[in-house]
Amino acid sequence: MDVNGLQKAQEALDAEIKSFFNSAPPLRNIEDIGKDLRKFVEFNSPQAGNQSARKVVCVTSGGTTVPLEQRCVRYIDNFSSGHRGAASTEYFLKAGYSVIFLYRKGTRQPYCSLLPDDPFLECLEFTQESGIQARQPYSEAVKNAISEHHAAIANGTLLKLPFTTIFEYLQMLHLVAISMRSVGPHALFYLAAAVSDFYVPWESMAEHKIQSGSGPLDMRLVQVPKMLSGLRSEWAPMAYCISFKLETDVKILLEKADAALRKYKMHMVIANELLTRKEEVTLVTTNEKIHVRRDPKLVGDNVEEHIVKHIVKKHSAYVDNFDHKVSRA
Numbered sequence: 001m002d003v004n005g006l007q008k009a010q011e012a013l014d015a016e017i018k019s020f021f022n023s024a025p026p027l028r029n030i031e032d033i034g035k036d037l038r039k040f041v042e043f044n045s046p047q048a049g050n051q052s053a054r055k056v057v058c059v060t061s062g063g064t065t066v067p068l069e070q071r072c073v074r075y076i077d078n079f080s081s082g083h084r085g086a087a088s089t090e091y092f093l094k095a096g097y098s099v100i101f102l103y104r105k106g107t108r109q110p111y112c113s114l115l116p117d118d119p120f121l122e123c124l125e126f127t128q129e130s131g132i133q134a135r136q137p138y139s140e141a142v143k144n145a146i147s148e149h150h151a152a153i154a155n156g157t158l159l160k161l162p163f164t165t166i167f168e169y170l171q172m173l174h175l176v177a178i179s180m181r182s183v184g185p186h187a188l189f190y191l192a193a194a195v196s197d198f199y200v201p202w203e204s205m206a207e208h209k210i211q212s213g214s215g216p217l218d219m220r221l222v223q224v225p226k227m228l229s230g231l232r233s234e235w236a237p238m239a240y241c242i243s244f245k246l247e248t249d250v251k252i253l254l255e256k257a258d259a260a261l262r263k264y265k266m267h268m269v270i271a272n273e274l275l276t277r278k279e280e281v282t283l284v285t286t287n288e289k290i291h292v293r294r295d296p297k298l299v300g301d302n303v304e305e306h307i308v309k310h311i312v313k314k315h316s317a318y319v320d321n322f323d324h325k326v327s328r329a
């Protein structure tokens with residue numbers, strides 16, 4: 001595409017993004033979210049003399065929904081369990097990062113991977129002598145989940161922000177990105193959420209429950225504008241940005257990841273295939289492709305632990321390079 005063509009494509013994307021945000025139903029608790037974010041970022045910001053300063057990562061996790069009615073009865077959802085985001089959050093915290101965990105309500109939570117699906121009913125029991133207590137064999141897992149989670153919240157290193165719809169997710173990601181500007185190159189985006197590609201614009205959505213009985217449902221879904229280039233160039237231009245590429249056909253996976261790296265100017269794209277995503281991924285950067293695999297023979301070995309180790313190194317090099325450039329200027 002020539003320069004003219006590129007400029008036109010950019011203008012069209014800008015118009016789509018503007019129209020998405022203008023027509024999205026406003027976030028209900030935007031003031032509280034803004035307040036929590038300001039407090040969290042200020043606490044962790046690398047200003048001179050701040051003893052609590054840390055690198056800050058925004059981990060997105062779980063899938064966005066697409067409502068079909070304004071008073072929503074039905075919606076389109078996707079497969080994402082939130083495992084990748086929740087496990088990665090634990091490893092980032094362990095590596096000394098503070099984490100903004102932007103997650104789909106009801107999906108996997110950090111420190112809960114060893115708990116059963118219904119921990120409240122399965123892990124607790126009531127006895128006349130001691131009231132409510134953890135049952136075996138879960139008591140160790142419950143104790144760790146509670147203490148690690150509470151410590152991260154109390155230390156100001158974990159902020160959890162829930163979303164459900166694509167409208168909420170993208171507005172919240174925008175808010176988070178703008179709030180994280182003051183963290184400069186110490187900010188990292190790790191976009192593991194499975195983001196809807198198509199949606200029904202709010203203004204063309206039925207207000208009430210769509211009635212059945214009048215034949216097939218005819219509905220037009222519009223493409224969700226990709227926000228990745230906006231995030232990189234405008235929302236958080238100094239941050240290190242990592243997106244994911246998910247495919248079901250392994251033959252096109254790396255090619256697609258490479259294309260995303262170039263098109264959206266990501267610092268890294270993590271390529272994963274649906275069925276093997278818990279076993280292996282490839283970290284794609286402009287210079288290299290690092291294949292990362294969990295060792296199935298090692299109990300408790302998670303692919304996320306390896307991913308985060310590599311990212312921590314790459315992000316450190318990025319920050320050093322940034323500081324070096326600033327000191328030479």
Ligand code: PMT
Pocket residue numbers: 061062079080081082083084085191192193194195196197224225226227228242243244245246247272277
């Ligand atoms: O949650 P789990 O069950 O553990 O699964 C983890 C995962 C497979 C969901 C995760 O590893 C993953 O791949 N997440 C990204 C899924 C996805 O949306 O892939 P995509 O190829 O459709 O999109 C690529 C990137 O573009 C994503 O990082 C997404 O943030 C971004 N995107 C997508 C659509 C859109 N309209 N705007 C976007 O910015």
